[in-house]
Amino acid sequence: MNKDITIYDIAKELNISAATVSRALKDHSGINGNTRKRVVEKARQMGYRSNFFASNLRKRKTNTIGVIIPRLNSHFVSTAIAAMEKVASAAGYNIIISQSNESGSKEIINAQTMFDNRVDGLLVSLAYDTDTVNHFSKFAEKNIPVIFFDRVPESTEQVSIVIDNYRNGYDITKHLIEQGCKRIAHVTANLKRNVYNERFSGYKHALMDAGINFSDDLVFSCDLSEQASTEVAAKILSMKKLPDGLFAANDMSAACCIRVFKQNGLKIPKDIAIAGFNNDPVSRLIEPNITTVNYPAFQMGEMAATYMINHLAGLTNILITNKIILKSEVLIRESSLRKKS
Amino acid sequence: MNKDITIYDIAKELNISAATVSRALKDHSGINGNTRKRVVEKARQMGYRSNFFASNLRKRKTNTIGVIIPRLNSHFVSTAIAAMEKVASAAGYNIIISQSNESGSKEIINAQTMFDNRVDGLLVSLAYDTDTVNHFSKFAEKNIPVIFFDRVPESTEQVSIVIDNYRNGYDITKHLIEQGCKRIAHVTANLKRNVYNERFSGYKHALMDAGINFSDDLVFSCDLSEQASTEVAAKILSMKKLPDGLFAANDMSAACCIRVFKQNGLKIPKDIAIAGFNNDPVSRLIEPNITTVNYPAFQMGEMAATYMINHLAGLTNILITNKIILKSEVLIRESSLRKKS
DNA sequence: CTGAAAGCGCTAACAG
């Protein structure tokens, strides 16, 4: 195992000081253009690579952004992360990712790991059952910025990037009502999380505004997984009086319900009109295509990373911002469309 | 911004040396149980956190494993990574992930970044258009182990973890033949990649063994994306003589074809029997359910990470291994099932 | 524009 080349090796070869090499390599202002060129060339030729650890140790800055997400394997999350990575690497930042697996306690451990790793900033989307955000306060104490996205805390003290879940929940329910639905079921998840809570509120208010009574019997809570959604669908089918519409809090769940309903001979949207959320690819693949909300996952990731980096670079102070709301819109497809508009 | 607590601060408080503190915190063998207890307690109480950078700088080891994958947003990849993360974090390793976005040149950059980050080991699944694996040879030179998984190089010098793509391709084609298919189309991707290449070989040989002529006209190459697959489906529909079977190299692609075929009035599996690959959730959601190959994504990730960590710990020498093949199996579902077996 | 020198916080010999 051959030893690594250091700036001292380069300095010796060139008969200059290590400090000069360091400055030349860093494009430090006030360095002779010629010596810079010589250093860079020699470095390349000797196969030099900078030692992040020495540098970080010295600078007390890691050029690393931490990302904590519930789980990687959803279309929304992986798209958002792809965007973050793109922005970050263009700006010379590394990203480290950890999954909470929807567990609040794992999220606490992950936050600690990020803290120990001394990330310069943290991007977070909360787990299903996270109760408080105390595990992030140590970051604030050290002036490490934390930006929440998608699943954000209720508290208004945090910086968060979201879409208008309430409005979209309202609009999509209103759309179902306009298609003639009178009994609209709702499949949701843990209402601690803004995304589900607000979609649910939108649903309720849309019903109310249309003069339709809200009934708890039509609301089903589960983790939206394939299995849980399938169980919910079965439960819906066993109701004395079936609903004639269904708004599921995500597309995966809507897709599972559609499958079960169809297997039981129901016609979609004739018997039950269905809507999902997120514009997941699955919403375009199953039959009928699912009415959903176009979720700007890429833009959200892009924006979160960009704000973070600009903040770290001192260009803007994100911490005085409270909330950023991205555009999103209902996409009407066959699963809910009964009449020509 | 309050200054960080170091082992010196603890040492001073306790009137012992920094070395002892370091040893106590690391559960170093041969340290007095009592002093250890005092150190650990004091560290907790002072809010000490270890400085990875100083430690890494000193140890010349980062406790970090790099993962390079084509893209995060596929069910296979995100599941495999979830497994890797689980294994790694249990063993005290961090994981850093980067996406090549299916681009060979991005993969080269990512490899360099991993190298500069001084990962202790590297886990790689190749991009579509990667031609050589020269960009990984610098790792070998520094004795940094590289393990390939899923999309692996042809060369037998690398350590790789795969499933038997050839056998599965063969079996699934044979199954289609047994269902009465005579003209079986195949949708594949870049044949540089073992996974597509071998599935394709399996397909060809199964045809041959059944006495069916192989025809280039029935093979369609694309990137398997939603859009490209949809185009391929349209192209198939425009053939003078339609195929009566289709084996697509992944489920997403199979699902897109099914959608197009159904939209054009074809019956699945009656008119065209269809099979995919991977057992992606979508294969269970669309109608009819897609016959596919159960891909042990979680196990593959688990195994890759476990072997890597055992190797790094000196428990086993993975580098003398050439190839590890995991179990996988054809799952027969409605999209191909014409007769009772 | 460049050099000397100090030190970031930790660990590993080595010596007791």
Place this chain on the structure above:
DNA sequence: CTGTTAGCGCTTTCAG
């Protein structure tokens, strides 16, 4: 079982 010592490789004053 514990202390002393000497760096790991880099950046950054402070002087020139």
